[in-house]
Amino acid sequence: MADGKEIGPATADLRRDLEAILLASGGPLPIELMLRALSLPESELGTVEALLNDLALEFPPAGPRGFVLRRIGGGWVLQTNPASAEALAGLFKLPDDSARLSNAAMECLTIVAYLQPVTRPQIAEVRGVNSDSPVHTLLDRELITEVGRSQAPGNPVLYGTTRRFEIMFGLNGLSELPPIDEFALTEAEKENLRTRLGLLSAPD
């Protein structure tokens, strides 16, 4: 089959097999891995992708079904419908990884997500405080990883976010992060802050 000579399974069978693989995978499954599992050549990628998009319409977010099919972390994943969280919580422990991160760790993670590749001193510069401890926490939890070395003096380590980060926050790539400018203070808020701190610029 890998040589592309054999014809792939019928669409209905393929759809059934895809559903089975997605249910059993336990995490986002890249489409390339699905092709390998189904012994399909790369030329069938479009067919599989179309079927997955079709399935996603059948299991949409906030839909009436118990499952939702989503694209996160560079793969497709079948998850329980968030609307059923209360019912699930009665029997299962829902994941709370992001809630357990301290505010400091969340800020560092956000800085890495937006500014990556970024060094530890750059993170500290944005936050105004030493950030070694939260950075270690994020490394331990595999939410960030070393992605290289900066050319700056001392060649500090550069950090970037991981696939685990994207999965935890339901992102299918960093482009899904809202632009950082959306979170900037308005001019009125800046002026208000200046006034409250008694730091209004002196008139010329």
Add this chain to the structure above:
Amino acid sequence: MDLLEVPLLEVIQRYLDDIEEREVEAHWDEMTEFLLLMSVLLEIKSRLLLPDIETTTETELTPELAREEFLNRLFTYSQFKAASMHLRDRGIAESAAITRAPEATPLRALPSLDSLAGTADSLELRRRLLHLLEMRREPDANHIAPVTVDLRRQIRLIRDALAGCGRFSFNTLFGQEEPAVQAVSLFGLLDMLGRREIRVSQRDLFADIIVSVGDRARGT
């Protein structure tokens, strides 16, 4: 509020109060950072208090530059802080969904070993064998909420039920509970029975247990 009038002592006292209030539950990262933030504030205050001192080097901050830098830092920091709050909300929303755990089913993303029989590439065979061995994992039961049950709590429940009406049916009180809770409640009954605190009766084997106040509890 003028930055020059920020009462550092008061801020530090409130910080200490906060530490005592939160005890060991506090985030030590945040506490340490608070101290560092205070030191930055102290440095800026010092510069503002001594505005007329001539700077000796080009890189040294003037009070005006210190103000601008302080504000720019605040603005940038507040931007990322707001973004981090958005990200946290997103993470919390994500935690409402569960992805089915693969349990002990090993992932066979690679060709079967049969298809590798006779392969000339021994290194490839070794790599794939190691990969298959690494894919075996212990069942993950973290998603199952643990049932917590305490013997003393169950005894307390039994006492409360008896205090109310003098007798009760075991199935009525504990019939809807998890098996582990029922078992511990039964141990509670045995304990109280041994101390003659209760009396029990049962019509048939495995039938419902009727619990009533014992001789000792009645004070006889």
